[in-house]
Amino acid sequence: MRLDKIIARSRIIDLRSGTLEGALQELLAVSVANFPDLKPDALLKGLLARESTMTTYLGFGVALPHVRVKMPRRYILAIGRSRAGIKHDGALADEKVHLIVMLIAGEKARDYLQVLASIARQVKEQEMVDSLVRSPDLDALHEQLVGGFSGIRPVQTQQNRVNRLMFREAERVAKGAGCDAIMVFGDTFIGGIDRNAIESKLKTILVTRNPVEPGLDEGEFAGTIQVRSFSNQRMAQLRSAILVGLTRGVLKFTDRICCLDGMTASNQFDTLVVLDIEREFQTLLTGQTADLLPADVKPEVLERVIAVATELAVEGREGRPVGCLFVVGDTGKVSALTKPLVLNPFFGYKEEERNILNPFMDETVKEFSSIDGAFTIRGDGVVESAGSLIQATDNQHTLPSGLGSRHAAAAAISVAANCIAIVVSSSTSQVTLFRRGVMLPLTEKRR
Numbered sequence: 001m002r003l004d005k006i007i008a009r010s011r012i013i014d015l016r017s018g019t020l021e022g023a024l025q026e027l028l029a030v031s032v033a034n035f036p037d038l039k040p041d042a043l044l045k046g047l048l049a050r051e052s053t054m055t056t057y058l059g060f061g062v063a064l065p066h067v068r069v070k071m072p073r074r075y076i077l078a079i080g081r082s083r084a085g086i087k088h089d090g091a092l093a094d095e096k097v098h099l100i101v102m103l104i105a106g107e108k109a110r111d112y113l114q115v116l117a118s119i120a121r122q123v124k125e126q127e128m129v130d131s132l133v134r135s136p137d138l139d140a141l142h143e144q145l146v147g148g149f150s151g152i153r154p155v156q157t158q159q160n161r162v163n164r165l166m167f168r169e170a171e172r173v174a175k176g177a178g179c180d181a182i183m184v185f186g187d188t189f190i191g192g193i194d195r196n197a198i199e200s201k202l203k204t205i206l207v208t209r210n211p212v213e214p215g216l217d218e219g220e221f222a223g224t225i226q227v228r229s230f231s232n233q234r235m236a237q238l239r240s241a242i243l244v245g246l247t248r249g250v251l252k253f254t255d256r257i258c259c260l261d262g263m264t265a266s267n268q269f270d271t272l273v274v275l276d277i278e279r280e281f282q283t284l285l286t287g288q289t290a291d292l293l294p295a296d297v298k299p300e301v302l303e304r305v306i307a308v309a310t311e312l313a314v315e316g317r318e319g320r321p322v323g324c325l326f327v328v329g330d331t332g333k334v335s336a337l338t339k340p341l342v343l344n345p346f347f348g349y350k351e352e353e354r355n356i357l358n359p360f361m362d363e364t365v366k367e368f369s370s371i372d373g374a375f376t377i378r379g380d381g382v383v384e385s386a387g388s389l390i391q392a393t394d395n396q397h398t399l400p401s402g403l404g405s406r407h408a409a410a411a412a413i414s415v416a417a418n419c420i421a422i423v424v425s426s427s428t429s430q431v432t433l434f435r436r437g438v439m440l441p442l443t444e445k446r447r
Contacts (some may be wrong), residue, residue, distance in 0.1 A: 007142070047066075077101045085097060163268065294419055310442070311366075313430065336386075
């Protein structure tokens with residue numbers, strides 16, 4: 001859903017309290033003013049109870065407290081700013097919270113976790129948070145929030161001679177090569193890209209890190225592919241974007257696409273690539289073009305796992321390389337082919353709290369990535385276990401030299417069960433996807 005639709009100026013305030021509980025009381029006061037059926041005391045109790053179970057601190061001075069209640073509305077969003085800062089148990093000793101985004105959700109809101117994740121992504125950029133905290137007044141803060149939460153923060157493409165030439169040539173190449181679409185990497189430009197700046201009669205697809213809601217007017221892109229975390233290598237970026245596009249139905253295996261790219265935040269197109277998707281992904285097809293994504297796996301779940309895996313590959317953990325394995329889908333069969341190496345750290349938690357789509361799961365998953373064994377994840381995103389030993393064998397496929405037991409286990413389980421396995425290599429930081437025993441590198445090896 002469009003996040004800007006649930007932002008009301010009346011529920012954006014400057015906080016006076018120096019404690020989290022006091023700040024929540026202030027936000028609840030403005031939230032229930034127009035909704036007499038909501039009880040602030042009960043809401044506060046629910047918010048604090050969730051806080052005691054799992055911190056809602058996101059980092060960068062932002063907290064995202066949230067609670068689900070019975071109410072006819074889907075969502076109520078209230079935002080409080082504190083320039084002085086508020087103490088929060090989830091923050092480091094010297095950190096304070098300067099922005100509190102409080103979400104109250106109805107129990108029947110089906111996209112609850114996706115909305116939480118979208119909000120979290122918007123306020124996980126230090127530059128964005130700093131600009132919100134520094135806003136001169138609440139009206140300016142409201143405008144910034146609406147602009148940011150409506151999708152990409154639009155900035156006009158720098159229409160210099162090279163950019164105009166690159167896009168004109170992309171159109172000519174796409175027509176001459178019989179391409180089905182032009183794919184534009186929007187993160188080339190600071191703040192995103194304006195569709196009107198690159199108008200074309202050809203189908204144009206936007207690739208971006210930012211959450212984007214497709215619109216209905218003629219000025220919108222024909223499709224959007226959100227890839228939350230990119231590798232630094234160009235072809236790895238492109239491969240991940242195509243994979244997500246295939247699972248989302250934005251692209252087809254038979255498509256040929258012309259890709260226009262540039263270095264992130266450079267404001268300059270510098271790369272033009274024509275790619276046949278079927279040729280690029282032919283090792284995964286094996287005569288079947290409709291089941292790259294297992295039937296029980298939601299596209300957004302696979303996207304989130306790829307994002308977490310890529311972040312682990314790029315960042316490591318506490319400055320050290322991390323190797324780990326994620327198995328997604330067909331958990332009934334997968335569980336019969338695994339056994340625990342350690343006590344399951346996810347046992348006993350509510351499914352909503354241990355869903356990979358929950359933005360507060362990112363740090364938990366990264367923390368447990370150092371445990372030997374695999375994460376097993378249901379197709380709807382619920383993490384069933386960590387530290388699981390894979391007991392499957394694959395005699396049909398031979399892996400390239402240099403790959404170890406983690407890759408062998410990923411290949412084997414992807415053959416034995418209708419699942420996808422994703423491996424992060426501890427030695428090369430490469431992220432590799434396995435489907436039916438066949439491997440597809442999503443990022444290049446780090447030299």
